[in-house]
Amino acid sequence: MHTFQEITRKFESFLEQETIFPDTPAHLYDPCRYILEAGGKRIRPALCLMAAELFGTLSSSAFHAAAAYELFHNFTLIHDDIMDHAPLRRGRKTVHEQYGMATGILSGDVMSIYAYRALAGVDSDCLPQILQLFNRTAIEVCEGQQLDMDYEQQDEISVAEYLHMIRLKTSVLLAACLQSGAILSGASIQEQQLIYEFGINLGLAFQLQDDYLDTFGKNEQTGKQQGGDIIAGKKTILWVEALQSADTASKAALLQTTALSGNEKIVETIALYDSLQIASKARKLIHEITEKSLTCLKELKQDESRKRPLQELTSLLLERKY
């Protein structure tokens, strides 16, 4: 079995050898190289490869599927950053800021096709099933991004709606990576379902943790401005939960914070969160979902030693204090 570090190292060298974008047209492919070389944690391909090794071996097909998911993920980052007008990503200018919007759109498009080109490298026996899963997931990710944009325009959404949105926007891709690895190692339908469900809950817990840490995490560890989500007026689990559990007066007070700015906005919002015990509610929810995720892993009959890399990755992702 390989650790997260070992597996990502293997994946990097596969990616370098296999996904060689042509030199020209440079305006099309330079942005693709730019975003891929900026790194990222390679969580998605690692999940695909770890699932392949949990149920079998690290086949060439598994590496192709892993590359497909990583390319698809990077394509969505390029386009999401355009839609969200984001200036920075991974500490560098976003693709459209660096190269212009038209190039950002087109480079994203071609990268999504390279994802399918990588996918076409999986064993032809498994190709129809893998392609179908990939398509369904990719459609769900687009739907999640649309819901995210829709919800930004709505005054109030429920916790259930918020969870549904992040399930589509984040979780299904992690889950599909895992299921694809499982399929390629010949896992049974039941095993596929368990590893998919593990991924769904891992993704939800990870996103909720992200929301939590942005407001309640320690500033010096994230490197981000504490309360960045509050300043930006982002809908997070904290905001959604607060509005849902507030009485009329607290609700009015919460909505009044949207007119504030700067440090005052952060302080006022956190004070309201504290009065509603939002931090502990959020921690409880994250804990429950993390447990669900680990229960799925436990139900799998494979040796503990085979499960260890996934357990360790889960710890790494969910027990971070920053």
Added chain:
Amino acid sequence: MHTFQEITRKFESFLEQETIFPDTPAHLYDPCRYILEAGGKRIRPALCLMAAELFGTLSSSAFHAAAAYELFHNFTLIHDDIMDHAPLRRGRKTVHEQYGMATGILSGDVMSIYAYRALAGVDSDCLPQILQLFNRTAIEVCEGQQLDMDYEQQDEISVAEYLHMIRLKTSVLLAACLQSGAILSGASIQEQQLIYEFGINLGLAFQLQDDYLDTFGKNEQTGKQQGGDIIAGKKTILWVEALQSADTASKAALLQTTALSGNEKIVETIALYDSLQIASKARKLIHEITEKSLTCLKELKQDESRKRPLQELTSLLLERKY
């Protein structure tokens, strides 16, 4: 054998039954319905289905492939219109004008995935080959769009460069539609190559004709402003050919027209085209490429009756006077 009209009618009903976009998220799928329902001539799916019938029958796989190409084509229209800042398409507002840019990007993305979803419906024996052809073609189309944007920024490009660009941007998609239909009807490699080559030349001739008619076609038939390309300063085969065949004085005169506007720009440019006999040179080139295209069809051993629908579609596309 089915005529163009019959085949497009069959395709429309397939599309209605099979490509049902969900109702929600409405902001994501309304634009997809909007552009698909605006029509278009359905040339790409017709070519796919006609090739399937030339070498065999109209199988369910052929309809799935035809739908994939039509969805892919419409996806490129949505994104190209954003990149080109185009306000109108098929007599209606473009998607991003109607729904906003973010929605245009995301609806295009999801439509491209629906194209792959349709493709996944082809017979699994043929799927790897069809997927590979589709991916290669889709990448070429993106490269063509990038070259088109690059060339807009360059003072001068050669006729060869221009033909290479329109080959990628327009022709390879028509050719791949035809080859996919051929593959799905079990055509030999040589037959596949001939029908592909037919499509390449058909696409080139069609695009060159489009350039020709914009300047030299009769105004009342196109419904477009005569000389629209000249006003917009677009690089067309006429412009590229003129610059390439001009002496120093004519070249300087041509470049001076770029500073003009309105009717004066059209009149001056056409006068220079006339002095360089550009209209007849372009007609000659279109004629030669059309002949190449028809020669490919002739070399196929199938009965004339089987080839007739493709011959008729070629006439329809290339002998139009508007």
